Amino acid sequence: METHIFKSPPVKIGFSDASMVSRATKSDQTLVNVKGVEIGGPEVVIFAGPCAVESQEQLYETARSVKADGAKILRGGAFKPRTSPYKFQGLGEEGLKLLGLISMKTGLPVVTEVMDTRQVEKVSEFADILQIGSRNMHNYPLLKEAGLLRKPILLKRGMMATIEEFLLAAEYILNQGNEQVILCERGIRTFETSTRNTLDLSAVPMLKHLSHLPVIVDPSHGTGLRWMVPAMAKAAVAAGADGLIIEVHYKPEEALCDGQQSLTLFEFGQLVKDLRKVARAVDREIS
Ligand code: PEP
Ligand code: MN
Numbered sequence: 647m648e649t650h651i652f653k654s655p656p657v658k659i660g661f662s663d664a665s666m667v668s669r670a671t672k673s674d675q676t677l678v679n680v681k682g683v684e685i686g687g688p689e690v691v692i693f694a695g696p697c698a699v700e701s702q703e704q705l706y707e708t709a710r711s712v713k714a715d716g717a718k719i720l721r722g723g724a725f726k727p728r729t730s731p732y733k734f735q736g737l738g739e740e741g742l743k744l745l746g747l748i749s750m751k752t753g754l755p756v757v758t759e760v761m762d763t764r765q766v767e768k769v770s771e772f773a774d775i776l777q778i779g780s781r782n783m784h785n786y787p788l789l790k791e792a793g794l795l796r797k798p799i800l801l802k803r804g805m806m807a808t809i810e811e812f813l814l815a816a817e818y819i820l821n822q823g824n825e826q827v828i829l830c831e832r833g834i835r836t837f838e839t840s841t842r843n844t845l846d847l848s849a850v851p852m853l854k855h856l857s858h859l860p861v862i863v864d865p866s867h868g869t870g871l872r873w874m875v876p877a878m879a880k881a882a883v884a885a886g887a888d889g890l891i892i893e894v895h896y897k898p899e900e901a902l903c904d905g906q907q908s909l910t911l912f913e914f915g916q917l918v919k920d921l922r923k924v925a926r927a928v929d930r931e932i933s
Contacts, residue, residue: 661810666820667827667857668813676858678798678826680774681755683718685798685828686860690921690930691889693757693862694914695721697904698734699741705748707896708911713752715915716922716932719775720745720754721891725761726903727781734902742772749774757800757891763791770797780805780832780867783815793822800891802830802864805843809852816859829853829861830891831882833868842870842907845878850885862889866907872898875909876917883924890921 663670678685685691694717699705709720724741726734737744742758749756755774760766761782769776775798782788783804792799799819803812816827831850833843845868853861863882865875879890895901895908909917918932925932 661813661817661856665813665817666825667816667859669856669858672858674858676825676827676860678828678860680719680798683755685862686888688929688931690883690887690925690932691719691862692717692918692921692932693719693721693889693891694894696895696901697866697893697908698723698726698736698902699744699758700737700902702744702747704896705744706751708894709748709752709754711896711911712894712914713754715911716918717754717894717914720749720752720756721758721777721893722756723759723903725759725765725769727759727761727779728903739768742769746772760788760792763787766791766795770795773797775800775828778802783807783812786818789815789818790822793819793824795824796826797824798826798828799824800828800830800862802832803834803846803849805833805835807834809849809856812849813853813857816857827859828889829857829859830864831861831868831887832864841868841874843868845869845882847878847881847885850882850887854886860888861886862891863887864891866891866893866904866909870907872907872909872913875907876913876920879917880920880924883921883930884928886928892917 694712699722726736757775759777836844865878
């Protein structure tokens with residue numbers, strides 16, 4: 647006879663009030679603390695940095711500038727999930743080391759993507775938050791491995807995932823004992839082609855209604871267009887997002903990945919000033 651070992655709460659088909667991610671199970675908002683930076687509290691936390699780590703100069707110049715403007719977490723991919731195998735795949739381990747170095751120099755905690763269970767140990771050595779990207783939201787072995795860690799996980803919504811599938815992916819992580827999960831809306835595939843993705847901002851109030859986990863928004867991958875990032879970032883804060891993750895590059899025209907959607911250092915600084923006003927209007931803050 648085939649036996650199945652289920653963790654509690656018992657497995658149900660679909661998301662339900664009994665799920666660990668559900669607000670019905672835990673009414674208190676989950677606060678994810680990353681080296682003193684609290685995600686899910688009154689502050690709207692800004693994550694910023696390049697799409698990919700390219701060099702020490704690129705990462706340092708970008709990091710110190712976004713920090714001065716108000717970013718609290720540095721982003722940067724070392725292992726990049728690229729649509730084409732012929733495009734820049736990231737610096738790999740060298741990229742992780744640069745993240746560690748620049749994190750130490752600036753004091754900014756770092757988030758970086760892990761794409762494979764075999765990378766989890768190495769990436770955990772350098773990352774303060776491990777990112778599971780859109781393409782891997784359905785990678786159940788990776789979700790389970792992330793659940794065994796005692797480090798925060800930034801889980802991005804699959805580009806074709808429903809809210810229910812997204813929450814059940816998060817459930818895989820909580821179910822293994824790791825409750826430090828941050829959800830990220832990053833745009834979904836629709837019939838629309840004028841933007842890279844359709845940023846589903848209705849996901850923000852819906853996720854916050856259904857779950858106690860913090861919710862952040864990625865307006866960079868959500869639109870794919872630099873000029874549109876500020877409008878959608880402001881809209882995300884107005885919709886109740888607990889944070890934003892924004893691609894910023896010190897020389898976007900030379901970026902090896904996603905330059906067309908990356909803000910310049912100047913544009914990022916201007917945007918944070920506007921975001922502070924929006925945050926205040928919805929009783930939040932950006933320090
Ligand atoms: C990223 O944030 O680096 C990324 C690849 O995003 P996504 O997984 O949302 O496409
Ligand atoms: Mn990118």
